[in-house]
Amino acid sequence: MSDFIPVNEPLISQEAKDNVNEALNTGWISSAGKFVEEFEKGFAAYLGVKEGISVSNGTAALHVALRVAGVTTGDEVIVPAFTMAATWLAVIYCGAKPVFVDCTPDTYNLNPDLIEEKITSKTKVIVPVHIYGHPVDMDSILEIAKKHDLIVIEDAAEAHGAEYKGKKCGSLGDLACFSFYGNKILTTGEGGMVVTNNVEMAYKARKLKDLYHSDKKRFIHEQVGYNYRLTNLQAAVGCGELKHIEEYVAKKQWMAKKYNELLKDVPGLILPTVKDYAKCVYWMFAVQLSIFNLQFTKEQFRARLKEQGVDTRDFFYAPTDQPVLKPYFKTGERFPVTELIASRGLYLPSGLAITEEQIKSVAEAVKGIYNCSSK
Numbered sequence: 001m002s003d004f005i006p007v008n009e010p011l012i013s014q015e016a017k018d019n020v021n022e023a024l025n026t027g028w029i030s031s032a033g034k035f036v037e038e039f040e041k042g043f044a045a046y047l048g049v050k051e052g053i054s055v056s057n058g059t060a061a062l063h064v065a066l067r068v069a070g071v072t073t074g075d076e077v078i079v080p081a082f083t084m085a086a087t088w089l090a091v092i093y094c095g096a097k098p099v100f101v102d103c104t105p106d107t108y109n110l111n112p113d114l115i116e117e118k119i120t121s122k123t124k125v126i127v128p129v130h131i132y133g134h135p136v137d138m139d140s141i142l143e144i145a146k147k148h149d150l151i152v153i154e155d156a157a158e159a160h161g162a163e164y165k166g167k168k169c170g171s172l173g174d175l176a177c178f179s180f181y182g183n184k185i186l187t188t189g190e191g192g193m194v195v196t197n198n199v200e201m202a203y204k205a206r207k208l209k210d211l212y213h214s215d216k217k218r219f220i221h222e223q224v225g226y227n228y229r230l231t232n233l234q235a236a237v238g239c240g241e242l243k244h245i246e247e248y249v250a251k252k253q254w255m256a257k258k259y260n261e262l263l264k265d266v267p268g269l270i271l272p273t274v275k276d277y278a279k280c281v282y283w284m285f286a287v288q289l290s291i292f293n294l295q296f297t298k299e300q301f302r303a304r305l306k307e308q309g310v311d312t313r314d315f316f317y318a319p320t321d322q323p324v325l326k327p328y329f330k331t332g333e334r335f336p337v338t339e340l341i342a343s344r345g346l347y348l349p350s351g352l353a354i355t356e357e358q359i360k361s362v363a364e365a366v367k368g369i370y371n372c373s374s375k
């Protein structure tokens with residue numbers, strides 16, 4: 001298996017390693033230390049937003065942002081049916097109900113045309129997710145939010161560096177959440193950040209992530225807070241990685257260009273769509289088997305790739321496949337586009353460490369299965 005090509009292999013910069021050593025050598029290993037503030041300021045500046053509040057992971061970022069937005073028991077939050085579990089789990093943590101809206105068939109993002117029919121007097125927030133690094137059609141979302149007086153929290157966990165009409169994802173809603181998990185475009189191992197231009201919201205997020213100590217007296221608590229602090233060790237990695245973010249985004253785009261060139265003529269394989277308004281950062285290179293593909297199932301396709309040393313992952317599963325979500329939508333309710341793409345989609349190896357040679361091997365393996373090898 002020496003030629004095994006993993007679905008994700010991260011790149012860790014020398015600066016990140018040096019920073020970690022500095023943090024270790026100086027003893028600043030917990031959540032106090034210079035790297036935490038440097039990382040928050042640096043990442044916020046990169047996005048062009050006022051405030052960055054680091055947290056322990058992207059799920060925590062969503063939980064904090066929803067609480068900042070005032071989401072509580074009995075409220076409803078609009079989330080895409082096609083997303084990673086953290087988006088809806090964070091809503092459930094608040095005692096609120098995730099209300100699922102189907103996605104568009106081309107970008108797999110929350111479909112703005114289907115949102116208004118799901119808005120009720122209990123709806124408080126919309127959470128658009130820039131899925132696989134392709135920006136959501138934000139103007140439509142913001143217009144609906146304005147009309148119904150809703151707060152918008154972008155889930156930008158897969159979209160570091162992505163842009164909507166020239167503006168960075170994460171700078172468009174009232175609040176936005178990032179993840180720095182190992183397979184994300186910028187990583188700290190585990191980590192996350194809430195970002196916002198709203199100073200009061202930022203204040204509240206800082207309180208919530210650190211046990212909600214009273215301003216008057218530390219260790220006096222007027223509200224429920226959490227320990228969602230990022231460590232200085234993790235922030236040390238983040239500061240080093242942030243120096244390379246443009247490079248990482250460019251690498252993702254280069255990877256997608258290569259895959260697109262090599263795979264464009266494979267009949268029955270649907271490649272990613274990019275809208276005119278979008279700078280897509282291809283968190284994962286996501287493909288789908290066409291519904292006209294009757295030669296083999298997705299499972300057979302993935303198994304044959306695996307035999308040739310090519311690792312892949314399924315798309316996220318639909319809410320209708322999640323036993324834990326049974327109480328959150330009507331029996332018989334369907335999400336046809338999400339269900340279809342969830343059954344036909346997968347991602348090819350897409351890590352930042354991927355080489356041209358590996359991309360070529362993956363493409364050859366794919367073409368071989370479709371009997372259209374160029375060899």
Ligand SMILES: *Cc1c(COP(=O)(O)O)cnc(C)c1O
Pocket residue numbers: 057058059060083084086087129155157158178179180181190191192
């Ligand atoms: C990764 C991810 C998260 C959660 O981030 P963690 O750091 O793993 O908690 C949330 N939303 C989306 C869309 C993600 O891809």
